[in-house]
Amino acid sequence: MIVAVINNKGGTGKTTSSVNLAAGLVRQGYRTLLVDLDSQASAALSLGISREKLEPGMSEALMDGMPMEEVVKPKVSAGLDVAPGGMDLANLDLNLADIPGREKRLNIQLQRVADYYDWIVLDCPPSLSLLSVNALVASDGYLIPVKPEYLSMEGLASLNQSVLRLKKGMRRAPSMLGVLLTIVHPSSRAAREIIQRVRQGYGENVFQNYVRQDVRLLEAPEAGMSIFDYAPRSNGAMAYTRIVKELLERAAKG
Ligand SMILES: Nc1ncnc2c1ncn2[C@@H]1O[C@H](COP(=O)(O)OP(=O)(O)OP(=O)(O)O)[C@@H](O)[C@H]1O
Numbered sequence: 001m002i003v004a005v006i007n008n009k010g011g012t013g014k015t016t017s018s019v020n021l022a023a024g025l026v027r028q029g030y031r032t033l034l035v036d037l038d039s040q041a042s043a044a045l046s047l048g049i050s051r052e053k054l055e056p057g058m059s060e061a062l063m064d065g066m067p068m069e070e071v072v073k074p075k076v077s078a079g080l081d082v083a084p085g086g087m088d089l090a091n092l093d094l095n096l097a098d099i100p101g102r103e104k105r106l107n108i109q110l111q112r113v114a115d116y117y118d119w120i121v122l123d124c125p126p127s128l129s130l131l132s133v134n135a136l137v138a139s140d141g142y143l144i145p146v147k148p149e150y151l152s153m154e155g156l157a158s159l160n161q162s163v164l165r166l167k168k169g170m171r172r173a174p175s176m177l178g179v180l181l182t183i184v185h186p187s188s189r190a191a192r193e194i195i196q197r198v199r200q201g202y203g204e205n206v207f208q209n210y211v212r213q214d215v216r217l218l219e220a221p222e223a224g225m226s227i228f229d230y231a232p233r234s235n236g237a238m239a240y241t242r243i244v245k246e247l248l249e250r251a252a253k254g
């Protein structure tokens with residue numbers, strides 16, 4: 001199963017969720033690859049890959065056609081394989097502007113390794129650029145992390161519309177795995193109200209479980225670890241454990 005973790009809004013917990021869902025899937029015994037599609041390479045860096053070791057990464061795979069097998073770094077963290085992002089991904093739109101089939105490049109690369117993995121998790125950048133389009137084209141399902149704050153509902157509605165428009169042009173469109181509420185401030189009345197509105201508006205399409213604000217989740221990337229290695233008993237680790245289970249159930253339902 002290939003899942004795109006997507007939201008064009010910045011700072012909604014995409015990278016944190018990608019890293020910890022991928023790490024959580026490994027803990028459940030699934031062979032998992034985390035693909036970092038961000039020019040900031042946050043996913044790779046937060047699992048302790050040093051800056052010098054980011055290359056070759058996804059920009060080589062997507063722009064130069066370097067085979068995916070050569071880009072994947074095996075067993076980076078507790079059995080998790082990672083394909084790093086990198087600065088050059090920021091130029092992908094420009095560099096591939098005139099190239100036919102540019103939106104299928106990731107799909108073609110992932111097909112090379114797809115048989116080897118049970119799960120491939122795609123950490124998307126905060127835009128609906130060519131990278132996110134490639135991610136949607138390549139994926140079986142997509143998951144939308146949302147931080148409950150002012151304008152979240154508007155952002156979610158417009159993202160949904162854009163994704164639906166993109167899906168129309170696809171031969172095999174990915175399914176919506178769900179909206180995941182993240183960085184939830186439990187005692188904030190405003191956050192509670194927004195969560196209620198998201199659940200009213202999106203019903204079954206919202207994960208039952210959500211991720212609270214947890215300083216451990218903020219600290220783990222600096223230590224280069226997933227939350228399960230950094231703070232296994234933290235609220236964040238328990239939340240992502242439950243969310244992995246729910247993801248497995250949702251994926252099985254199709
Ligand atoms: N549940 C949480 N509790 C506290 N801090 C969190 C939590 N989830 C994420 N963070 C922190 O919030 C910031 C934004 O999270 P993250 O990088 O995962 O979002 P993103 O959507 O990937 O951002 P971008 O759009 O820039 O790629 C990071 O500093 C991260 O460590």
Ligand SMILES: [Mg+2]
Pocket residue numbers: 014015016038042124125
């Ligand atoms: Mg990110």
